[in-house]
Amino acid sequence: MSTIRILASDGLPAFLSFLSQKHQRVLVPVVKSANKRSVIFEPWRAGMPVVLEKATVPPKEAVLPQCETLLTYKKSKNQEDLGDITVSLDDTPEALSTAIFACRPCDARGFRVLDRPFLNGLFPDPYYKARRESLTVFTITCSSGCNTCFCHWVGGGPSSPEGSDVLMTKIEEALMLQAISPAGEALLKDCDLPDGRDIFPRAEAARKAAWASLAPAPDLKQAPQKIAALFGNDDFWQSQTSGCLSCGACTYLCPACYCFNITDEGDGFGVHGGRRLRSWDNCMSSLFTHEASGHNPRMLKTPRMRNRVSHKFSTYPENWGTFSCNGCGRCISNCPVSLDIRAIVLAALDNAG
Amino acid sequence: MPVLNSKELRIVGFLCNWCAYGGADTAGVARAGQPTDLRIIRVPCSGRVDPLFVLKALLEGADGVLVSGCHPRDCHYAAGNFYARRRLEVLKRFLPVLGIDDARFEYAWVSASEGQRWQHVVTSFTKRIHAMGPAPHFDDAKPLLRVADMALTALRPLGTAQNAAVNELKQVIKDKLPELNCVIGWQQGYDGAHATPLFMKTPEDVDKLSWGPFNVMNPAVYLPLFKGKKTGVVVKGCDSRSVVELLQENLIKREDVIIFALPCEGTLDIARVNEKLGRYTRINAVAYDEAGVTITADGKEHRFCMNDFAQGKCYGCATPMAVLADTRLGEPHKVNPVSSVPPELAMLDDMALSERMAFWRGQMERCLRCYACRNACPMCVCRDYCVSDSRNPHWMSQDADINQKLFFQTIHALHLSGRCTGCGECQRACPVGIPILALRQQIARAVAQLFDDYKAGLNPAALPPLLGYEAHEKNIHERDWK
Ligand code: SF4
Ligand code: SF4
Ligand code: SF4
Ligand code: SF4
Numbered sequence: 030m031s032t033i034r035i036l037a038s039d040g041l042p043a044f045l046s047f048l049s050q051k052h053q054r055v056l057v058p059v060v061k062s063a064n065k066r067s068v069i070f071e072p073w074r075a076g077m078p079v080v081l082e083k084a085t086v087p088p089k090e091a092v093l094p095q096c097e098t099l100l101t102y103k104k105s106k107n108q109e110d111l112g113d114i115t116v117s118l119d120d121t122p123e124a125l126s127t128a129i130f131a132c133r134p135c136d137a138r139g140f141r142v143l144d145r146p147f148l149n150g151l152f153p154d155p156y157y158k159a160r161r162e163s164l165t166v167f168t169i170t171c172s173s174g175c176n177t178c179f180c181h182w183v184g185g186g187p188s189s190p191e192g193s194d195v196l197m198t199k200i201e202e203a204l205m206l207q208a209i210s211p212a213g214e215a216l217l218k219d220c221d222l223p224d225g226r227d228i229f230p231r232a233e234a235a236r237k238a239a240w241a242s243l244a245p246a247p248d249l250k251q252a253p254q255k256i257a258a259l260f261g262n263d264d265f266w267q268s269q270t271s272g273c274l275s276c277g278a279c280t281y282l283c284p285a286c287y288c289f290n291i292t293d294e295g296d297g298f299g300v301h302g303g304r305r306l307r308s309w310d311n312c313m314s315s316l317f318t319h320e321a322s323g324h325n326p327r328m329l330k331t332p333r334m335r336n337r338v339s340h341k342f343s344t345y346p347e348n349w350g351t352f353s354c355n356g357c358g359r360c361i362s363n364c365p366v367s368l369d370i371r372a373i374v375l376a377a378l379d380n381a382g
Numbered sequence: 383m384p385v386l387n388s389k390e391l392r393i394v395g396f397l398c399n400w401c402a403y404g405g406a407d408t409a410g411v412a413r414a415g416q417p418t419d420l421r422i423i424r425v426p427c428s429g430r431v432d433p434l435f436v437l438k439a440l441l442e443g444a445d446g447v448l449v450s451g452c453h454p455r456d457c458h459y460a461a462g463n464f465y466a467r468r469r470l471e472v473l474k475r476f477l478p479v480l481g482i483d484d485a486r487f488e489y490a491w492v493s494a495s496e497g498q499r500w501q502h503v504v505t506s507f508t509k510r511i512h513a514m515g516p517a518p519h520f521d522d523a524k525p526l527l528r529v530a531d532m533a534l535t536a537l538r539p540l541g542t543a544q545n546a547a548v549n550e551l552k553q554v555i556k557d558k559l560p561e562l563n564c565v566i567g568w569q570q571g572y573d574g575a576h577a578t579p580l581f582m583k584t585p586e587d588v589d590k591l592s593w594g595p596f597n598v599m600n601p602a603v604y605l606p607l608f609k610g611k612k613t614g615v616v617v618k619g620c621d622s623r624s625v626v627e628l629l630q631e632n633l634i635k636r637e638d639v640i641i642f643a644l645p646c647e648g649t650l651d652i653a654r655v656n657e658k659l660g661r662y663t664r665i666n667a668v669a670y671d672e673a674g675v676t677i678t679a680d681g682k683e684h685r686f687c688m689n690d691f692a693q694g695k696c697y698g699c700a701t702p703m704a705v706l707a708d709t710r711l712g713e714p715h716k717v718n719p720v721s722s723v724p725p726e727l728a729m730l731d732d733m734a735l736s737e738r739m740a741f742w743r744g745q746m747e748r749c750l751r752c753y754a755c756r757n758a759c760p761m762c763v764c765r766d767y768c769v770s771d772s773r774n775p776h777w778m779s780q781d782a783d784i785n786q787k788l789f790f791q792t793i794h795a796l797h798l799s800g801r802c803t804g805c806g807e808c809q810r811a812c813p814v815g816i817p818i819l820a821l822r823q824q825i826a827r828a829v830a831q832l833f834d835d836y837k838a839g840l841n842p843a844a845l846p847p848l849l850g851y852e853a854h855e856k857n858i859h860e861r862d863w864k
C-alpha cells in the first residue's frame with residue numbers, strides 16, 4: 030500500500046509551510062470576496078486563510094501562465110563600427126517549482142490533457158516542460174457531484190487519481206493524504222504527519238458515496254465520430270450556438286484548454302530590444318484565426334463553437350485517444366448565457382446520421 | 383532651465399498643432415522661461431485626443447497630463463475642440479473612481495499667439511504636479527477587498543411576476559412569427575435555477591418561453607447580429623433601454639425590430655443565489671410566490687426573497703416596463719423615480735482615493751482578460767476588432783499585469799460614455815466577479831450631471847451627448863488659469 034498520512038485541520042499551516050520549503054511557491058485556493066465571490070489559486074503566505082472549495086479558475090496557470098516571457102532580446106551597437114549590431118537573447122524558461130494544494134480531480138486530469146501536446150508531440154515545449162517537471166499536485170477528492178459537473182462522462186470521477194501526486198480526502202475535519210506518484214510518495218515519507226492507514230477505509234467509503242451521488246452518465250463512445258460527421262452541418266452548429274456571445278470565458282476557465290498566441294513587443298520602438306510574449310488565446314475569439322492576409326476562415330461564432338466542441342470531443346481524441354474535456358463544468362456554470370456543452374454533445378449523439 | 387528647483391516629474395502634454403503648439407512656440411521665441419518637465423506630443427487637433435491617451439499615460443507612469451488646443455469657437459477644423467471638451471470633462475470626472483487624483487489631468491485652451499498664457503498654464507500645472515509629488519502606482523498598492531452593501535430598498539415592491547400575461551404574449555408572438563426571422567427571449571437553462579436565451583422560430587419554440595426572475599440575460603445583445611432581418615425581441619424594462627440605445631446609434635433599424643414587453647418585477651442576482659445554494663447535484667423543485675422563489679436542491683429548501691436577492695440595478699429601476707415596444711401587456715407597478723447611488727458605486731464613494739486604487743488593485747489582479755464583459759455588453763460595437771487584443775494596431779501589451787487589465791476596463795467604460803444604459807451585463811458576465819459596473823456607473827453619473835440629467839436609452843430620437851456638442855456648454859466651465 031502507498032504511504033498514507035493524516036493531516037488534522039489545525040495542522041494545515043504547518044504542512045503548507047513544509048511544502049513551501051520544498052517548493053518555490055505553493056498555490057492554494059483563497060476566497061476573493063465580492064458581490065460575486067470567487068475562489069482563486071494564489072501563492073501561499075503564512076497566515077493566509079485557505080478554503081478547500083473547488084476554485085472558480087483552475088490552477089492551469091501553474092504550467093501555462095496567462096502571459097509569460099518566452100525570450101528577451103537586446104541589441105547593442107559596436108561603438109567603433111555603428112553598422113555592427115549584436116543581438117543577445119535570453120530564453121530561459123520562467124519556471125518556479127510549484128506545489129498545488131487542493132485542486133480537484135478534474136483540475137489534475139487537466140495537466141494530463143496539456144501534457145500530451147506540450148510534451149509528447151514532435152517538439153516538446155521547453156517552457157511548459159520546465160514548469161511541469163517541477164510541479165507537485167495535491168488533489169482533494171469531491172464529496173459529492175454537482176449540477177454542472179460531468180467528470181464521470183469523460184473518464185474521470187470525483188476521486189480520480191489521474192494527474193495527481195497525492196490524493197486527499199476529507200474525513201470530518203481532517204484530511205487523509207494518499208501518495209499516488211513516486212514524487213508524492215517521497216514527499217509524504219519526508220513530512221512528519223502521522224500515519225493514516227487505519228482511516229483509509231473511511232476515506233474509501235467517502236469516495237464511494239461521492240460516486241453514488243452522481244447521475245448516471247451517457248455513453249460518449251460514439252461522440253468523436255458523430256461530431257466529426259457533423260462538421261459540414263451548419264444548421265446543427267447554428268442551432269447550438271445562437272446564444273453564444275463568443276466571449277471565451279469558457280475556454281479561459283477550462284483546465285484542458287491550452288491555446289495561446291505569441292506576440293513580439295519591442296521596448297519603445299524596438300530599437301534597443303524587446304520581448305516575445307506567450308499569452309492565452311482561445312478558439313471563441315475572431316482574432317484566433319485571423320490570418321496575416323486579412324482573411325478569417327472563422328468569421329462567425331458557429332464555426333468557432335464547432336471547433337471548441339470538436340477539439341474537445343473529436344479531434345483531440347483522434348490524436349491522443351481521450352477527450353480534452355474533464356467535465357469540470359466551469360464552462361457551463363460560468364457562461365454568461367448558461368450555454369451547456371453537455372447538451373451540444375448529446376445533441377450530436379442524437380443526431381441521425 | 384527648470385524654473386522649479388525640485389527634480390523633474392513626468393508630465394505628458396497633448397498639444398494641438400494649430401493653437402497650443404503654436405502658443406508653446408511663441409513662448410519659446412519670446413524666451414519665456416518654462417519648466418522642463420513637460421514632454422509634448424503634437425496632435426492635429428484636441429479633438430484627436432482620445433481620453434484613452436491620457437489614461438494610458440497615467441496608467442503607465444505619468445505624474446500629470448495636460449491637453450491643450452484652440453479656444454472654443456476657434457478650432458482650426460470648426461468643432462474638434464467642442465467634442466474634446468465634452469470627452470475631457472467626462473474623463474476628469476471619471477479618474478477619481480479609479481483612485482487617480484483628477485488634479486493630475488487638466489485641459490486648457492491656448493491660441494498660437496498666447497505665448498504668455500502658455501507659459502502661465504504650463505508653469506502653474508507643473509507647480510501643481512510638483513505639489514502633489516510623483517503619482518502613486520497601482521502596482522505598489524496593497525490589495526484591498528471590500529464588498530458592496532446589498533441590503534437595499536427597492537423603489538417599488540419586487541416580485542416574481544406571477545400575474546404576468548405570459549400566455550397572451552405567447553399567442554401574440556405566435557401570430558407574428560411568420561413575418562419574423564426569429565424572436566429572442568428566455569427559456570429554462572441547464573436547471574430550474576438558471577435561464578438561457580431562447581430563439582423562437584416555431585410555435586413549439588414559443589411554448590418554451592419563460593418570464594420571471596431568472597431571465598437575467600439581456601436579449602438586446604443579439605439584435606445587431608440580425609441586421610437586415612426582421613427580428614422580434616422580448617424585453618424587460620432595462621433591456622428595452624438597450625434596444626433604444628441601439629436605435630439611437632443606428633446600429634439597428636426600427637423597422638427591423640418588433641418589441642414585445644411585459645412588466646418586470648425584478649430579476650435575481652444569480653451570483654448571490656448560487657453562493658447561497660452552494661454545491662448541489664440537482665434541483666428538486668422551484669416554487670414561486672408573489673415575493674420570491676423557493677429552490678429545493680438536494681432535498682434542502684432555500685428561500686430567495688426578491689427584495690433581498692435582486693440584481694443591484696433592480697432596486698433603483700425606474701423603467702420596469704419597456705420604454706419602447708410594439709406590444710405591451712399588463713401594467714407595471716408605479717415607480718417614483720428617486721435618484722439613488724447604485725451599491726458598488728456607493729461603496730467606492732465612501733473610499734479615499736488611495737483606497738480606491740488599492741481596491742482596483744485587489745480586484746483586477748484576478749482578471750483573466752477573457753473579455754466576457756465586453757462581449758456581453760449590448761452596446762459594444764467593435765468586439766471582434768477591439769483594441770485590447772488587436773495586433774494592428776498593437777495598442778495594449780499582452781502582459782497580464784494589473785495596469786493592462788485595468789486599462790481595458792477604462793477603454794470599455796469610456797467607449798460606453800453616454801451610451802451605457804446600466805444593464806449590468808458586463809459585471810454579471812465576469813466569471814471572477816470583478817465589480818466593473820461601478821466604472822460605467824460613475825461615467826453615467828458624470829454624463830447626467832453634465833448634460834441635463836441625460837440617461838442613455840430612453841428616447842430613440844435623442845443624440846448621445848458625446849456624439850454632439852453645444853457651443854456654450856451649460857455645465858462645463860472654463861478653468862481659470864489667471
Ligand atoms: S462562455 Fe458561453 S457565451 Fe462565452 S464563448 Fe463560451 S459558450 Fe459562448
Ligand atoms: S482549440 Fe479551443 S477548445 Fe481547443 S484548446 Fe484551444 S481554446 Fe480550447
Ligand atoms: S432593472 Fe428593472 S426592468 Fe431590469 S430586471 Fe431589474 S427590475 Fe426588471
Ligand atoms: S457597459 Fe455594462 S452596464 Fe453598460 S450597457 Fe454595457 S453591459 Fe450594460
Ligand code: SF4
Binds near residue numbers: 813814816
Ligand atoms: S469579464 Fe472579468 S475576468 Fe473577463 S476580462 Fe472582463 S473583468 Fe476580466
